[in-house]
Amino acid sequence: xxxxxxxxxxxxxxxxxxxxxxxxxxxxxxxxxxxxxxxxxxxxxxxxxxxxxxxxxxxxxxxxxxxxxxxxxxxxxxxxxxxxxxxxxxxxxxxxxxxxxxxxxxxxxxxxxxxxxxxxxxxxxxxxxxxxxxxxxxxxxxxxxxxxxxxxxxxxxxxxxxxxxxxx
Amino acid sequence: xxxxxxxxxxxxxxxxxxxxxxxxxxxxxxxxxxxxxxxxxxxxxxxxxxxxxxxxxxxxxxxxxxxxxxxxxxxxxxxxxxxxxxxxxxxxxxxxxxxxxxxxxxxxxxxxxxxxxxxxxxxxxxxxxxxxxxxxxxxxxxxxxxxxxxxxxxxxxxxxxxxxxxxxxxxxxxxxxxxxxxxxxxxxxxxxxxxxxxxxxxxxxxxxxxxxxxxxxxxxxxxxxxxxxxxxxxxxxxxxxxxxxxxxxxxxxxxxxxxxxxxxxxxxxxxxxxxxxx
Numbered sequence: 001x002x003x004x005x006x007x008x009x010x011x012x013x014x015x016x017x018x019x020x021x022x023x024x025x026x027x028x029x030x031x032x033x034x035x036x037x038x039x040x041x042x043x044x045x046x047x048x049x050x051x052x053x054x055x056x057x058x059x060x061x062x063x064x065x066x067x068x069x070x071x072x073x074x075x076x077x078x079x080x081x082x083x084x085x086x087x088x089x090x091x092x093x094x095x096x097x098x099x100x101x102x103x104x105x106x107x108x109x110x111x112x113x114x115x116x117x118x119x120x121x122x123x124x125x126x127x128x129x130x131x132x133x134x135x136x137x138x139x140x141x142x143x144x145x146x147x148x149x150x151x152x153x154x155x156x157x158x159x160x161x162x163x164x165x166x167x168x
Numbered sequence: 169x170x171x172x173x174x175x176x177x178x179x180x181x182x183x184x185x186x187x188x189x190x191x192x193x194x195x196x197x198x199x200x201x202x203x204x205x206x207x208x209x210x211x212x213x214x215x216x217x218x219x220x221x222x223x224x225x226x227x228x229x230x231x232x233x234x235x236x237x238x239x240x241x242x243x244x245x246x247x248x249x250x251x252x253x254x255x256x257x258x259x260x261x262x263x264x265x266x267x268x269x270x271x272x273x274x275x276x277x278x279x280x281x282x283x284x285x286x287x288x289x290x291x292x293x294x295x296x297x298x299x300x301x302x303x304x305x306x307x308x309x310x311x312x313x314x315x316x317x318x319x320x321x322x323x324x325x326x327x328x329x330x331x332x333x334x335x336x337x338x339x340x341x342x343x344x345x346x347x348x349x350x351x352x353x354x355x356x357x358x359x360x361x362x363x364x365x366x367x368x369x370x371x372x373x374x375x376x377x378x379x380x381x382x383x384x385x386x387x388x389x390x391x392x393x394x395x396x397x398x399x400x401x402x403x404x405x406x407x408x409x410x411x412x413x414x415x416x417x418x419x420x421x422x423x424x425x426x427x428x429x430x431x432x433x434x435x436x437x438x439x440x441x442x443x444x445x446x
Contacts, residue, residue, distance in 0.1 A: 022181070026202075030193040078349035085348060086202075087376060087383055089193035 196347030196373030203353030244274030283337035304378035340365030
């Protein structure tokens with residue numbers, strides 16, 4: 001998809017951050033409902049972080065409010081590169097799983113911005129894409145560090161001795 | 169003098185209510201809810217101009233999760249309720265939400281006749297090939313060899329083919345979506361709403377609790393390799409040879425939507441009450 005101007009690029013980046021913000025917030029709600037408070041809190045934190053990125057884009061561009069976005073971008077994949085899929089969750093998931101999802105999303109974001117920077121785009125767009133890719137790389141490193149601090153799930157983490165829905 | 173009222177375009181979040189869904193984390197229905205709210209925003213509608221009608225089942229919880237008018241009705245009876253609503257309030261955009269059990273089994277007969285009547289409704293069926301809410305019984309679209317504790321060895325029964333049935337019964341728009349693609353679902357629903365008459369959108373929406381293997385659907389789905397047709401015979405051939413994973417608009421008919429017959433002037437409410445007096 002062509003990216004003719006810096007404004008177009010930044011509105012895409014904004015849409016990407018906003019979708020990630022909303023999705024993590026939805027995940028937090030889902031896990032709250034299923035009483036997995038620890039992971040819910042983590043997703044809420046991830047949502048706040050993405051929200052700050054979105055806000056920073058608005059500030060950098062001097063946009064007083066949300067730019068006029070098309071209702072749905074035609075992303076190369078089904079959703080924005082930094083948006084985690086709905087089916088990634090499990091009600092017994094642990095913080096490590098949530099960080100694994102976030103890591104995958106950040107890596108996709110790096111790939112997306114690198115792709116734009118490598119394409120036939122105006123110099124200002126290329127510079128902004130490189131900067132964004134660099135930022136996302138920093139996030140990748142941070143999440144990897146974060147993952148070292150949480151216990152890695154052991155086999156059978158998804159086995160529930162008292163399943164909420166027993167099919168017999 | 170009052171200042172003029174400015175009507176601003178709404179965003180998807182404006183169609184989401186404050187009620188938190190209670191579906192299982194990972195359920196495809198979250199994505200369908202997102203698709204519906206995005207579609208309504210894309211269409212430039214307002215919640216007060218939309219009604220979401222449903223029956224019973226996991227998918228039928230959707231009306232409560234929107235800010236639109238909602239009716240969470242009787243099992244399998246969402247389509248008659250929606251038909252009545254649309255007949256009485258043709259100005260409303262009426263969406264009907266259902267699942268494969270509610271829509272094709274308990275409400276199967278209503279499905280046929282709603283297609284036949286061609287009232288301007290959009291029927292969204294979240295198909296996960298299982299009764300999720302009641303703990304995993306096989307539904308009409310369950311594969312005959314799907315073995316579970318409740319149906320050891322499988323039912324041995326041939327699956328219901330909703331798209332073929334819809335076409336044969338007269339649906340004016342037939343599409344299939346996949347919950348793994350909420351933006352694609354939104355686009356399909358928006359197109360279905362815009363198309364006159366009865367629009368049927370079947371959405372493959374995995375049940376991660378009772379059919380965890382359905383997570384693999386994301387590898388199986390693919391865009392339909394053909395453009396939508398308005399020729400029922402061609403559509404029938406396509407649908408009969410369909411692999412169940414073609415995504416997109418598969419049929420766009422040209423039948424005019426049911427508009428009702430010119431009738432005698434309406435009776436007053438008092439006259440109607442008289443008829444029910446014992």
